Amino acid sequence: GNSVTQMEGPVTLSEEAFLTINCTYTATGYPSLFWYVQYPGEGLQLLLKATKADDKGSNKGFEATYRKETTSFHLEKGSVQVSDSAVYFCALRGPDSWGKFQFGAGTQVVVTP
Amino acid sequence: DVKVTQSSRYLVKRTGEKVFLECVQDMDHENMFWYRQDPGLGLRLIYFSYDVKMKEKGDIPEGYSVSREKKERFSLILESASTNQTSMYLCASSLGGSDQPQHFGDGTRLSIL
Numbered sequence: 001g002n003s004v005t006q007m008e009g010p011v012t013l014s015e016e017a018f019l020t021i022n023c024t025y026t027a028t029g030y031p032s033l034f035w036y037v038q039y040p041g042e043g044l045q046l047l048l049k050a051t052k053a054d055d056k057g058s059n060k061g062f063e064a065t066y067r068k069e070t071t072s073f074h075l076e077k078g079s080v081q082v083s084d085s086a087v088y089f090c091a092l093r094g095p096d097s098w099g100k101f102q103f104g105a106g107t108q109v110v111v112t113p
Numbered sequence: 114d115v116k117v118t119q120s121s122r123y124l125v126k127r128t129g130e131k132v133f134l135e136c137v138q139d140m141d142h143e144n145m146f147w148y149r150q151d152p153g154l155g156l157r158l159i160y161f162s163y164d165v166k167m168k169e170k171g172d173i174p175e176g177y178s179v180s181r182e183k184k185e186r187f188s189l190i191l192e193s194a195s196t197n198q199t200s201m202y203l204c205a206s207s208l209g210g211s212d213q214p215q216h217f218g219d220g221t222r223l224s225i226l
Contacts, residue, residue, distance in 0.1 A: 032212045043117075043203055043217035044156075051212040089156070095211040100171075101146075105155045 002027045006090045006104035013080055013111050021075040021107045023064075023090035031092040033057075033066055033073040038087045038106070047075075047088070085111045115140045119204050119218040126225055132191040134221050136204030142216075143209045145187035147171075147179065149200040150220070156203065162187055163209065194225045 006023040013019060025031065032051040036044040048057030053068035064075045073090060090104040120135035138145065146161040148171075158171030160179040168179050176198060180188045187206075191198055201222050205215040 034214050036217075041220075043219045044205075044215075046214045046216065049212075049214055091215075093211050093213070100158065100161065101215055103156045 002031065002092060002094050002102045004090050004092055004102050004104040006088075006107055008105070009087075009108035011107060011109045013109070015082055015111055015113055016079045017111075019075070019077045019080045019084070019109065021088055021090075021109070023073045023075065023104060025071050025073065025090075025092050025102075027071075027092055027094050027102075029095050030068075031094040033064070034091040034093070034101075035062070035064055035073070035075050036089040036091060036103075038089065040086075044089060080109075080111045082111045082113055085109060115142075115206070115216040117204055117206055117216050117218040119202075119221050121221050122219060124221055124223045126191075126194050126223070128194060128196060128225060130191075130194045132194050132223070132225075134189040134191075134202055134204075134223070136187045136189070136206075136218060137185050138187075138206040138216070139185065140206070140216070141184065142206035143184075144207045144215075145181065146205040146207075146215065147177075147187065147189045148203045148205065149173070150203055151200050159189065196225050199223060199225045 003026045034049045035047040048059040050057040050066035056065045087106045116139045147159040148156045162181040178190045204218045207215045
């Protein structure tokens with residue numbers, strides 16, 4: 001079945017540091033890939049998505065590229081802010097899964113001033 | 114913007130009670146989902162619905178049921194609440210295509226005493 005593996009947290013960074021959160025997947029066919037962010041006490045918000053190989057999703061300074069050859073979708077941001085402190089989830093939606101999503105376990109990111 | 118509204122942010126109920134969690138979306142989405150989120154366990158799918166009056170079991174349906182009488186509303190029912198159902202419950206909706214993201218509500222934090 002489909003699965004998503006992302007790096008464990010917490011990831012602790014200083015403000016303006018470079019952030020990478022690794023995400024790899026296993027899927028049948030050609031899934032779409034997503035990153036979501038969850039702030040404390042809230043639901044998940046869509047951060048970015050990519051729907052085919054070599055697509056790059058970007059939003060709010062975050063980027064991720066759909067790499068089919070390495071089955072990866074790593075999230076990056078060049079200069080984090082304290083307000084980026086949150087939990088980040090990698091997810092996929094496969095064409096064969098009745099519309100179901102598969103989420104990674106989430107990575108907590110803590111940015112200190 | 115898509116709006117997914119969950120009826121309560123916080124709810125406290127007693128063991129054995131029948132509990133209803135309501136979710137409404139305003140974007141004519143075919144698919145709706147209920148998850149629970151627990152520390153260390155990530156998001157777990159309880160039930161989903163790909164059309165009115167249609168429902169499919171997710172990964173942890175035991176102790177829950179759902180109702181989808183109208184396209185915009187998806188209700189989660191705890192038939193006889195137990196303390197191990199204390200959790201954060203998240204509702205989501207999406208269009209049917211495999212490239213479509215889910216949109217989440219803010220969650221209901223349910224405590225069963």
